[in-house]
Amino acid sequence: MPSHTSFTLRDVFQVSLAVYRRRFRTMMAASALILLPFQILNAYVQLRFLSSASMTDASNWVSRLQSARTIGQMLHAIPAPYATWIPLLTLVYVLLVFPLMLAMVSRVVVGMIARGIDVPTADAGNDAFRRLPLVILTIVMTIVLYVVGSGIWTFAVSLLASLVAGISEALAYVVTVLGSLAYMIASLWFFLHALFLPVVVAEEGVGFFRAIRRCFRIARGDLWRLLGFFVLLFVICSIAQGVLTLFGDLLFPSSGGALLVSLLVSLLTTPFVYVAISVMYLDMRTRKHI
Numbered sequence: 020m021p022s023h024t025s026f027t028l029r030d031v032f033q034v035s036l037a038v039y040r041r042r043f044r045t046m047m048a049a050s051a052l053i054l055l056p057f058q059i060l061n062a063y064v065q066l067r068f069l070s071s072a073s074m075t076d077a078s079n080w081v082s083r084l085q086s087a088r089t090i091g092q093m094l095h096a097i098p099a100p101y102a103t104w105i106p107l108l109t110l111v112y113v114l115l116v117f118p119l120m121l122a123m124v125s126r127v128v129v130g131m132i133a134r135g136i137d138v139p140t141a142d143a144g145n146d147a148f149r150r151l152p153l154v155i156l157t158i159v160m161t162i163v164l165y166v167v168g169s170g171i172w173t174f175a176v177s178l179l180a181s182l183v184a185g186i187s188e189a190l191a192y193v194v195t196v197l198g199s200l201a202y203m204i205a206s207l208w209f210f211l212h213a214l215f216l217p218v219v220v221a222e223e224g225v226g227f228f229r230a231i232r233r234c235f236r237i238a239r240g241d242l243w244r245l246l247g248f249f250v251l252l253f254v255i256c257s258i259a260q261g262v263l264t265l266f267g268d269l270l271f272p273s274s275g276g277a278l279l280v281s282l283l284v285s286l287l288t289t290p291f292v293y294v295a296i297s298v299m300y301l302d303m304r305t306r307k308h309i
């Protein structure tokens with residue numbers, strides 16, 4: 020492996036692949052312990068509640084959603100199973116699966132690259148579960164911070180647009196469009212700065228406010244590099260998932276087989292995503308000497 024003080028993006032992915040291959044059993048253990056139960060739950064919900072057979076009475080909900088004019092109408096247009104189960108599954112993934120997988124994988128990655136040791140699978144899992152409450156609290160506070168910021172931004176843009184509307188409707192439209200564009204850019208900026216929060220908390224055991232200060236220091240001056248990293252990670256994982264799914268569909272050409280293939284592909288590829296994020300965190304941290 021190249022020195023961890025000077026990784027290029029190419030090095031990041033090469034090192035990630037090397038760690039993934041060397042600790043493949045650990046990655047699969049993390050998938051089986053943490054990701055597999057969620058995937059089974061997700062598959063059950065998809066088949067039992069969200070399948071086309073169970074949604075025949077709401078087959079036109081998409082058209083109703085598209086024609087909705089208010090948030091209330093949009094919420095009313097979404098079928099009850101979708102409005103109930105999708106938020107629940109998202110919450111379980113964000114607050115349990117994501118922090119546990121990332122914490123467990125990051126312990127292995129940092130141990131190998133920064134300390135030159137192979138962290139046992141049991142130790143990585145125990146550390147991940149031990150720090151889970153602190154990581155959950157950090158994620159919740161991050162979401163709250165983002166929602167509050169989004170609310171303030173939306174209110175300010177709406178207020179400005181309403182004031183400008185008295186002068187010109189066209190100008191008010193321009194203000195709304197520019198405000199929405201600025202909101203998307205600001206959201207991306209916030210996401211890139213807050214990217215390593217769960218890793219920092221899991222690895223260093225610090226609280227939210229100290230962790231977010233460290234994350235902003237880590238990301239400072241490297242936003243384009245981080246953006247490039249995520250684009251490449253998305254492309255690589257999409258290609259890998261596409262190839263594996265294609266082979267799987269050839270071997271199991273049925274609806275049940277397709278569901279099984281999707282589950283297996285997720286179990287194989289998801290740990291690599293967390294390995295790459297952990298390697299990138301370690302590289303950014305050492306570059307900033309923090």
